[in-house]
Amino acid sequence: MAGTEPKVTLDLARGLGLTADEYDRIIQRLGREPSYTELGLFSALWSEHCAYKHSRVFLSRLPTRAPHLLQGPGENAGAVDIGDGWAVVFKMESHNHPSFIEPFQGAATGVGGILRDIFTMGARPIAILDSLRFGDPADAKTKHLINGVVSGISWYGNCFGCPTVGGEIAFAPEYAGNPLVNVMCVGLVRADRIHLARAEGVGNPVFYVGNKTGRDGIHGATMASATFDDEAEAKRPTVQVGDPFTEKLLLEACLEAMATGAVVGIQDMGAAGLACCTSEMPARSGTGMEVELSAVPQREEGMTPYELLLSESQERMLLVGAKGREDELRRVFAKWELDAVKIGEVTGGADLVVRHRGEEVAHVPVEALTDAPTYEKSYGPPAWLAERQALEPLCLPEPDDYGEALVRLMGSPTIASKEWAYRQYDQQVGTNTLVLPGSDAAVLRIKGTRRAIAISTDGSGRQVFLDPRRGAAMAVCEAARNVSCAGGRPLGVTDCMNFGSPERPEILWQFAEAIEGIAEACRALEVPVVGGNVSFYNETVQAKGATSPWDSSGGTAILPTPIIGVVGVLEDASRLGTQWFKAAGQRIALLGPDGVSLGGSEYLWTLHDRLAGRLAPLDLEVERRVQSAVRAAVGAGLVTAAHDCAEGGLAVTLAEGAVTGARANGGVGVGCEVTVEPGRRLDETLFGEGPSRVVVTVEPARQREFEALMAESAIPWRWIGTTGGERLIVHASGRVVVDVAVDRIEHAWRSGFERHMA
């Protein structure tokens, strides 16, 4: 066997993504040259994707403690206590690189991977949310990517049987050559039944369960740790192929096996497959592990130890069982017609010993594998940023017709209805979904209790581009605000950090600043980060039409895009908030500060093709109070709708209130008539974006109660108008500035994205 393997050299190590320093470090740790198989182990486990080499020092700044936290970062997923003995387990992960190379399978296996992260914890997945970013949907290549990604998510999630209940899709040219596919999954488990990825108990058997191993996805983790170039197509074999049916069987088998009490620890074989599990599980427990690779179920012939360890074949788990209860475990997996093969056991040493047909092919301290070098490279703001920020949007011409500007914004692909995608996803299986996709947050009931959970994802690449710290803090605030608008008290955050190459100082600066912003917002809102994912190297040389000035090194990075997922709890599922106007004659209030800006706004992009300016101020204390006031109002049943002011500003928020409930209201939208203070200039007032703002509607009979609650909440707020009619009318300075038929707005909103996909 060894004779057919390449000779281990520095060049070979480099080819596998290791640096000369890292190679030296391996030799130092082992006291010898690594074997080819060992080099493979190090190259995968020390990849950026597995080891967070460039991000770990920054991630440690995130707040990860809270009284209700059951599991923080470091496991397959995080978990929070939602009361009544239940916990939710959740996490978001990216599958950007595979999805660009092969959109259907890339996105599908992204869903598969995050589902496994959730059910390895013992939780049944109950919700999927997808945060997607693409280039211009009018472009043929982008359309192909959108089609592939959406159908891949649909195929995997639907067949598996977990509803897709939310997420967002946004468009900017910077994503044309590097789309983002971030998938969040939420699972439900009894709080005392959470399983961890640990290899406890010397002598306990190590089982390989699930799908057979093939040659797919070898070095996927390494692929995801490099920038795209013209050779991207040649990397297609590094993309894995999913099988949602097997995953469904694996889910049922794992949960049934866990219920027997014979499962000691379990980990998904995701990135870097068997290599990752056999080193991370013992590393967490201070044990060692011995495995015999020839026992691994294989679907191809002649696989080498190297290939068996690094394959990223899907739908597999490594399970540590309780010694003596092997047959119980085997019976469960046999019932579900899955392989469950003992391939080794937990040892008292601290080494991973890998054998193949009895011959030792790797013998490495697990700690050496999991203790990759970390880097704290120098970073600094990009030189061009000040110039971008300096643009004063009010120097640009005002629209001639504000009604037309609003219709255009409602039809911009980012704001427009995403029903084209959502109707391809099962949104209801499990019969928990109380609020379907299309409101600020999805709401799912917890059967057997009065409770529900609210979930939202958010992240504006444009805002983070212009001000990484504030933009990232705003993303946390917005996701939490969405949850609050649904009536949920935010309990935890998962973050998926999508950035360019961290080896460039300006990208690392964006990352470091964004982490600070997330940390500040999480501290202020008192929500811990329970886990997440970092995706670097989101760059490509082929983006066309991108307006960002990345050019110094020939690569075009995406907009820096931290996607934030927030999960919150509602004590009473019957008191939930949705974003659309319910009926005529209700009073409309705007809660929150006046501070808005056109800098980085959807308006500035859609009407002026600009990505520039400064963001609105963010006062985290005001944010906290506004969210708390909205939750109180929703929880007391005082508001009939609550909608976060986000992309497109106040005018778009009102328009969404008018049209997004049309289907739920029996086919007709509900218009409104409001009066706004003109402010500095009307376009800023109507379309400017700023944090901490929420539009609510109140029945006239509850007006006094609502006013009393607002006074108690000590937040800025005011009445701005009334719902009703078939038009959206805005008055400012004593004249009508917008007067558009709701039908027209609805048509623009319904067709804005879908027309590109037809």
Place this chain on the structure above:
Amino acid sequence: MRFGVVVFPGTWSDCDFHYVISEVIRQPVKYVWHRDRNLADLDCVVLPGGFSYGDYLRAGAVAGKSPVVEALREFVANGGYVLGSCNGFQILCEAGLLPGVLMRNECLQYRCQSTNLLVENVETPFTRGLRAGQVLTMPISHGEGKYYADAPTLAALKARQGIVFRYATVEGQVVKAANPNGSVENIAGVVNETGAVLGLMPHPERAAETAMGGTDGLLLFQSLLGTLVEDGTFLKR
């Protein structure tokens, strides 16, 4: 009435049906494993939605040959009721317990949306609490729901009033625009000759509670149970 909810590898609406039967209509219910042939202690067998056996070959094709489905013929001959929804409908067609086949949606995409169903036959155990021409709202969730039968089969189906539900507008107009999958003549659900076997693509279990957006799906269960009659609220409106 004693219900059994069949679980194939890949079934996912099993828990939802179980929940509605036990928690909403409060009837005895148990899961039936796909290898089980003993249905003697049941009055109604539910074949739920999902991707049985991964829907390899064709949707429902492998499950149509499974032990539990083979046992259904005798179960029906002995007076049992069978309700197949979504994948369950596909399985009943594949097993020959219902005529026709279900093909890939005309749009070539999966569809999860609300649909309106015009009730055509109210002489079946599942629809006797309804009135002809009534419109029910239930969601669908499938990629292969385009019902097809050749002309003689379709003629025979019509001749015996075998078409129970058609996709329609909210006003009850059977038009192309209301058809989510391109099924022939907007067919959404059919029964066998005796009316004891109903297959439909929509999900009644997802329309069985107000919190889930509607309760029209319950009407099928209530018809079956005759509970509305006993209540005195059962009306042929």
